[in-house]
Structures are given as C-alpha cells and as structure tokens.
Amino acid sequence: MKRRVLKFGGTSVASIDKIKAIAEYLKDRTARDEQLVVVVSAMGKTTDELLKTVSSITKTPKEQDLAVLLTTGEQQTISYLSIMLNDLDVAAKPLTGFQAGIETVGHHLKSKISKINTDYFEQLFEIHDVLIVAGFQGFNTDGEITTLGRGGSDTTAVALAAALESPCEIYTDVAGVYSTDPRIYPEARRLEEVSYEEMMEMSALGAGVLVTRSVEIAKNYNIPIYLGKTLSDERGTWVMARTEMLEKKAVTGVALDKDMIHVTLTYPQYDTVLLDNTFMYLEQEEINVDMISQITNNDGLQLSFTMKDTEETQIQKIFSKLQEVYPDLYVKIEDRFVKVSVIGSGMRDMTGVASKVFRTLIEANVPFYQVTTSEISISYVVDADNGEHAARLLCGRFDL
Structure with a gap:
C-alpha cells in the first residue's frame, strides 16, 4: 500500500460541509489502495476565538493553561472528520498529539518537536x-x-512525513x-516548483504559505512537499531540492x-x-530578531532590529526588566x-540582481531604511x- 501524509488547514475545515467534502475525498483516496495520515487544523477562526475569550478573563494567562485550551480546536476537527469517515465505512481513528507520540521541548506555546514514535502508527494501520x-x-x-506555535500544523504534517518516510x-x-501575493500583484505566476532554500526564505520573509520550520524539516529529511488547493484539480507547487529543479531563475519571488x-x-x-543582557533575554524568550544594526559613537549606543509583531507583548516585558537596571535606556517600537x-536561488550564480533592486526603488522614489542580504x-x-x-x-522589474 502507498502511504501519504496530507494536511488540511483551518480554512479547508472551516465548516461541517467542508469537512464532509474532505471525508468523501479521503474515501476516494483509500479506494486507490492508499493509507493516509491526515493532519488537520482547528476549524476556521476557532483558535482566534479561544484567545479572544481568554483575553476577556486575563491579560497574563499561564502558558500551560493556554496550551491545554488551544489544543481543543484541533481535537474538535479530528473528531468530526473521524466520525464522518467511519460513517462512510472508512476505518478511521482520531489521534491527539500525545496519542501520535509527538514529543516536544521548549516553551509550552512554541515548542519544537524532539522525536516522534511511529510504532503506534504501524499497529493502527493494521486495522485502519x-x-x-x-x-x-x-x-x-x-x-x-x-x-508548536504559529503554523504548527504544517510542522506536524512534515515531521510525520519525515518520521514515516512518506511524501507530504x-x-x-x-x-x-x-x-x-496575487492580491497585491494580480499578474503573479504560480510556481510549478520551488527549492527548499527559496521556500524557507519566502516563508521567513513574510510569504505566509508555509512556516519556515516545516520546510527546514523537509529539507533535512529530503521530503518533497506538494502545496495545492483543497479539493481542486488545479495544479499546485512542489517544494523540492534545488538539484532536482529543471529551471533556476535569478529571482523566483517577492515577499512582503x-x-x-x-x-x-x-x-x-x-x-x-x-x-x-538584551540578547540573553531574547534567547530565553525564544524571540527571533531580524535585520539587526548597531551604531556606536559619541552619543552612545543605538541598536535596531525587526521582529514579528506577535512577539510585542514579550518584548515589552524584556524592556521593562532592562529599564529597571538601566533607567536611561530609551526604547522605541514602531x-x-x-x-x-x-x-x-539563482542569485548565487548571477550578478546584477542587487543593482536592479536598488535602482528600481531609487527611480521610484521609494526610501528604504535598512537592508540585509543572504x-x-x-x-x-x-x-x-x-x-x-x-x-x-x-x-x-523581474518579470514575475
């Protein structure tokens, strides 16, 4: 039997009707002699609604309590989908992260997967x-x-695919x-294939298609990822090793x-x-910073960096600690x-890309304040x- 790992995001399972349609699709897949591991997110805006409820109770919930609450969204989805599949005479079983053997380390709300025990999967596939x-x-x-933090379901799916040695x-x-983003540039082209490295950069720089961690796992274990539209015959995109790609353009995409x-x-x-102390606190809170610049002169020290706005509450706590010791420390968050x-990925082998970007922005009178390159x-x-x-x-400019 062929084995596959599939993942459906929150918008794909946002309603009972959508889950029913996915159940029918999965039934057809099993009829093709496939065994499936299906990873699902919470329905629609369930997680946001749970967080909104918590904010009405307290601004400082314990991480352990919040983790227990937030995981209920996904557990609701696996239950609905399993009920529907079994009703269609497809042998299915729902599994929480604990039942699936997904062991983690780190903070309760943004843990990293340390290992996955797949022995239970092998037992279950004998009857499901x-x-x-x-x-x-x-x-x-x-x-x-x-x-697992933002985009954690992607990470779950790719990690399971790596553990089971299956495509994702x-x-x-x-x-x-x-x-x-086609909403910004309607002429944007769908990419038939993209390298792991490009996908990681696009994700880290704001593309929002896949979280960086999931692509990194795929790259480390050479797991190909197919990204497609739910229940659509429209062709999607393969994320793969650069060496397997036929065409390597100098510029593949633009992220905002x-x-x-x-x-x-x-x-x-x-x-x-x-x-x-600043960077020690950032490390302790597992906050990723980007585009760091430092100026030291007769006026003292100026340190600037960018980071995700979802970490603003944590960064404010760090600065409060620092200002207790350094009362003259001035902090500006914009x-x-x-x-x-x-x-x-083609930028490795081709020259002139940086020049074109600088000239394009300068000619259009678009000021820029920090620049970083990889x-x-x-x-x-x-x-x-x-x-x-x-x-x-x-x-x-780059005909994308």
Whole structure:
C-alpha cells in the first residue's frame, strides 16, 4: 500500500460541509489502495476565538493553561472528520498529539518537536486506513500538553512525513506558491516548483504559505512537499531540492512582510553588558530578531532590529526588566514599516540582481531604511505606505 501524509488547514475545515467534502475525498483516496495520515487544523477562526475569550478573563494567562485550551480546536476537527469517515465505512481513528507520540521541548506555546514514535502508527494501520492527527500539538517530558506555535500544523504534517518516510501534501485555500501575493500583484505566476532554500526564505520573509520550520524539516529529511488547493484539480507547487529543479531563475519571488515591528534601543553610552543582557533575554524568550544594526559613537549606543509583531507583548516585558537596571535606556517600537524581499536561488550564480533592486526603488522614489542580504535574498525595510507599491515594482522589474 502507498502511504501519504496530507494536511488540511483551518480554512479547508472551516465548516461541517467542508469537512464532509474532505471525508468523501479521503474515501476516494483509500479506494486507490492508499493509507493516509491526515493532519488537520482547528476549524476556521476557532483558535482566534479561544484567545479572544481568554483575553476577556486575563491579560497574563499561564502558558500551560493556554496550551491545554488551544489544543481543543484541533481535537474538535479530528473528531468530526473521524466520525464522518467511519460513517462512510472508512476505518478511521482520531489521534491527539500525545496519542501520535509527538514529543516536544521548549516553551509550552512554541515548542519544537524532539522525536516522534511511529510504532503506534504501524499497529493502527493494521486495522485502519486513515489516521487523523491533531496538528499544532504535542507533549513534553513532564507529560504536559504543548503547542508548536504559529503554523504548527504544517510542522506536524512534515515531521510525520519525515518520521514515516512518506511524501507530504499540504492543502489550503490557494493553488500553490506564487511569485508574490496575487492580491497585491494580480499578474503573479504560480510556481510549478520551488527549492527548499527559496521556500524557507519566502516563508521567513513574510510569504505566509508555509512556516519556515516545516520546510527546514523537509529539507533535512529530503521530503518533497506538494502545496495545492483543497479539493481542486488545479495544479499546485512542489517544494523540492534545488538539484532536482529543471529551471533556476535569478529571482523566483517577492515577499512582503506586513506583520513586523521595528525596535530601536538608545543608551547614552556603549555598554556591552546591556547588549549581552538584551540578547540573553531574547534567547530565553525564544524571540527571533531580524535585520539587526548597531551604531556606536559619541552619543552612545543605538541598536535596531525587526521582529514579528506577535512577539510585542514579550518584548515589552524584556524592556521593562532592562529599564529597571538601566533607567536611561530609551526604547522605541514602531509598526509603520514593512519588509519587502527579493528571493531566488539563482542569485548565487548571477550578478546584477542587487543593482536592479536598488535602482528600481531609487527611480521610484521609494526610501528604504535598512537592508540585509543572504545568499539568495535581499530585504529592505520601507514605509508601510510604500510596501505594496514596492512589491509590484519589483515583480514587474523581474518579470514575475
């Protein structure tokens, strides 16, 4: 029997009717002699609604309590889907993250998968055709429920595919990966294939199709990922090793990250202890920062960086701690900027890309404030008002 791991996102399972349609689709797949592991997210906006309810109770819930609550959304979905499949005479079984053997380490709300015990899967497949796993969740060494953070269901699906040595299919409300967001640039092209490296860069820089962690797992274990539109015959996108790709363009896509904040710390003197404490707290809270710049002169120290706006509450707590020790520390947090990035694995081998990007923005009078590069990307911080305009300009310049 062929074995596959499939994942359906929150919009795909947003209603009972949609779950029923997926159950019918899965029945057809099992009729083709397939054994399926199906990872699902919570229905629609369930997680947001749970968080909204919590915020009406307290602003400082314990992480352990919140993890227990948030995982109920996925458990609702696996139950509905399993009930429907069994009603269609398809042998199915729902599994929580704990039952699926997904062990994690780290913070309760953004844990990382340490290992997956697949022995139970092998036993279950002797009598079941479909195993439905709650995405986004696992358990730690203390036996406590944990969550995998933003996009955790993608991570669950790819990690299971790696553990079971199976291909992974991820279904959502868009037909694959596009050169940029079609809502911003309607002429955007769907990519038939994209490399792991490009997909990781696009995800990290705001593309929002897949979380970076899931692509990293796929790359490490050489698991091909198919991204497609739920219950559609429209062709999707394969994420694969660069060596397997037929065509390598200099620029594959443009990403626009609107969900970021720009942080600036100013202190009247250069203090290495302050810097060390800042980054120690950031590491302890598992906060990823990006586009770091430091200026040291006679006026003292200025440190700037960008980060996801979802971490703002945590960063405020860190600054409160620092200001207790450093009362002259000035902190400025701004949300009036966005990050626009050009990505392409072909940039390794081709020259002139950076020049074209700089000239395009300069000629269009789009000011930029910070620039960072990697081997396959160039990112610029620009005013929020110019973000979409800059993305469209760059798509046009590189014929995307």
